[in-house]
Amino acid sequence: MKRIPFLLLLFCLFSCQTLPVIHPSPFADEKSFPCPNPFLKSQYRLVHAIEFRMAGETRAAVIGVTLADPLTRAVSCSIITPEGMVLFEAESTPDNLKTTRAFPPFDAQNVAKNMLADIKLIFLEPKGKLESRGYLPDGSTVCRYHEKDGSWVDVVETEPKRLQIKRYTSSGELKRKVLFDRKGNIDQRIELHANEAFNYSLLMSLIEAEPVIAK
Amino acid sequence: MLNKVHLHALILIFIFCCLFTLPAHLSVAQENDFEALRREAVKIKTLKADFVQKKSMKILSRPLVSEGLFYFATPDAFRWEYSRPLRSIVLSYKNNTKRYLYSEGKMVEDKTGGVQSMKIVLGEVAGWMTGKFDQNPSFKATISKMANTSSITLTPVDENMKGMIEKIEILLASRSGIVKSVKISEGAGNFTQIDFNNVKINETIDASVFRDVK
Numbered sequence: 001m002k003r004i005p006f007l008l009l010l011f012c013l014f015s016c017q018t019l020p021v022i023h024p025s026p027f028a029d030e031k032s033f034p035c036p037n038p039f040l041k042s043q044y045r046l047v048h049a050i051e052f053r054m055a056g057e058t059r060a061a062v063i064g065v066t067l068a069d070p071l072t073r074a075v076s077c078s079i080i081t082p083e084g085m086v087l088f089e090a091e092s093t094p095d096n097l098k099t100t101r102a103f104p105p106f107d108a109q110n111v112a113k114n115m116l117a118d119i120k121l122i123f124l125e126p127k128g129k130l131e132s133r134g135y136l137p138d139g140s141t142v143c144r145y146h147e148k149d150g151s152w153v154d155v156v157e158t159e160p161k162r163l164q165i166k167r168y169t170s171s172g173e174l175k176r177k178v179l180f181d182r183k184g185n186i187d188q189r190i191e192l193h194a195n196e197a198f199n200y201s202l203l204m205s206l207i208e209a210e211p212v213i214a215k
Numbered sequence: 216m217l218n219k220v221h222l223h224a225l226i227l228i229f230i231f232c233c234l235f236t237l238p239a240h241l242s243v244a245q246e247n248d249f250e251a252l253r254r255e256a257v258k259i260k261t262l263k264a265d266f267v268q269k270k271s272m273k274i275l276s277r278p279l280v281s282e283g284l285f286y287f288a289t290p291d292a293f294r295w296e297y298s299r300p301l302r303s304i305v306l307s308y309k310n311n312t313k314r315y316l317y318s319e320g321k322m323v324e325d326k327t328g329g330v331q332s333m334k335i336v337l338g339e340v341a342g343w344m345t346g347k348f349d350q351n352p353s354f355k356a357t358i359s360k361m362a363n364t365s366s367i368t369l370t371p372v373d374e375n376m377k378g379m380i381e382k383i384e385i386l387l388a389s390r391s392g393i394v395k396s397v398k399i400s401e402g403a404g405n406f407t408q409i410d411f412n413n414v415k416i417n418e419t420i421d422a423s424v425f426r427d428v429k
Binding site: 084103 | 268270272274275276279281297300301303316317318319323325326379399401403405407
């Protein structure tokens with residue numbers, strides 16, 4: 001019986017994590033303290049070379065095409081091999097997710113949902129409630145959003161034009177970290193690091209970006 | 216995934232090989248004589264060509280353009296290299312097949328298990344190399360003649376293949392019989408158009424081309 005509190009403590013140590021502390025800014029409005037914003041401002045069509053890495057090694061390389069509209073939050077994406085084969089095609093609106101083509105492993109359960117969630121995380125401003133804005137202990141500026149599903153999204157600016165997104169579970173476990181390398185208006189290189197049963201990274205290098213003019 | 220992905224890659228290799236081993240005399244096509252295709256194919260010992268690949272999809276406003284080089288030497292040596300936008304190379308030499316990807320300033324070997332399946336499929340490609348369009352059970356082949364061109368259409372028979380490829384059309388120039396382009400239709404508005412240039416046949420190709428990434 002004496003072991004139970006100890007085991008509970010161990011359980012908490014390994015499963016309960018806390019979000020990084022934010023020192024609130026004295027300025028509570030967007031004008032005085034603008035939130036870091038690496039997100040698309042208008043509809044764009046983006047083509048990236050994507051390297052998939054596990055355990056520090058490149059495992060595969062594909063071409064990713066993304067069509068994202070920050071106004072409607074509609075996202076379409078395709079994954080293509082260098083040889084031109086379409087491995088995956090899906091489109092998502094706030095209400096619906098439609099997969100039109102998916103070869104293994106993209107046909108696995110939840111792959112489409114998670115992939116489009118990652119794309120939205122990277123390109124679209126969080127739609128959750130802005131909970132706080134301020135500074136992290138290292139001095140970075142940060143805005144923290146609380147999503148409807150209970151997860152937390154921190155958008156961080158470590159230095160000018162060096163932005164990060166971190167998504168945490170409701171219990172504070174870091175699940176995604178996105179790093180942006182911006183030159184001009186569009187990020188030339190994006191890194192997404194995923195903490196899952198098997199950690200992996202996606203390195204996205206911009207091939208072309210095209211603003212989509214509404215018809 | 217890798218089986219299908221590499222199968223697609225090897226279908227492209229197959230097309231590259233077959234199209235250059237087509238006979239120079241279009242009467243062969245007119246006569247719908249696949250046996251003649253095979254007879255002409257054995258004359259090809261090496262070949263090299265540039266290619267431009269244009270991928271069209273509904274999500275794209277204009278085709279995604281890739282470029283590269285293709286080398287072949289009988290009986291089964293291949294180098295299939297994309298130079299842009301994503302660098303990758305498939306090398307096959309003396310039953311040793313490897314795939315390389317460009318990463319962080321250098322070419323790194325693809326360590327996924329797909330390379331093994333590539334070896335198996337390359338065995339089939341060796342059969343295709345001899346112009347056996349009508350002998351691959353995965354495809355039904357037909358030849359048709361138009362005003363200034365002729366074309367071979369390969370339609371998948373296998374159900375798994377049908378889900379991946381709708382049809383493959385190989386377009387031949389009327390007089391020379393040289394392949395001008397290949398169109399691979401995947402359905403749902405997705406297709407890949409490959410145009411060939413600077414085809415060189417039976418020139419000496421150093422063996423290192425098939426062995427070394429460079």
